[in-house]
Amino acid sequence: MDSTERVLTDLDDLAKRAEVQIMAAADLAALEELRVRLLGKKGEVTSLLRGVGQLPPEQRSSSGAKANQLKENINVWLGMKAAQLQLNREAALGETEWVDMTFVPNPVRRGHLHPLTLILREVKAIFSRLGYEVALGPQVEDEFHNFEALNIPQAHPARDTMDSFYVEADDLLLRTHTSPVQIRFMQSHQPPIRIIAPGAVYRRDATDPSHGSQFYQVEGLVVDHDIRLSDLKGTIEYFARSLFGPQRRIRIVGDHFPFTEPSIGAAVSCGICGGSGCRSCKGGWLEIL
16 A cells, blocks of 8 residues: 555545544533544644645645545534534523523612712702803813913912923913813803803822812802902802801901902811811811812
8 A cells, every 4th residue: 555545544534533533522622622633733634634745746636635625524523513512501501590580680779979079060059049150161271271361470479389280282281270261261251251160170289188189179250240249258158058058157258369359268167076176177167268
């Protein structure tokens, strides 16, 4: 028997043996083991194909075609057996696993809004009752709207405490307050103006219980004829009592801000200690303005 006949005989023997072994596989794991043993890099079919490559050129054609046909047949047998094993597996599961259509699952618990979101919504609702509208603006601002339009030029000493996080582009920074929203609104609207500007602001502050590098701020702006400081005082008192409750005391005092004159500050009595002083308020009052 010459080498060509030997290769053809080996291919016939392997075809018969492979079909029997594949159809006898007990499960998918055994089938995968057979696939590797037959078609893997060191498999029997691969070894025979290397033998075909060593035959004389005129004898390779018929042997190579038969080897490739065997490889295709093995893949078909593997696919058929895998489908049969999968069906058997699913049928077995149907006998051991079942769905109770009368079972009532535990109710899905709904999530909750973040406390900041709840407070911002409440603040907006309070001011909407007073006729204010909400104005928004970019969080990445230019120096003009963030500082210079508020009478804080480059050399102003107030810039030392308010300079914040600058981005790579020239003259752009994360806004240090929502006051730029007021500037932009006044540039695009005519009086009367009655707005609040809520949103996140950023400052280079050390983190402690009352400071952080990012926090939320709500600023208000009213532009109209015959607006007085008493209007501001009444607005603050109405807002504070609506948000914190009528039992909280309110303190309004003169203060200094670099871009408003006259300026006032506002605080409410601490809700934890009732104004007697504790670690949270450090004196009985919580500053809100």
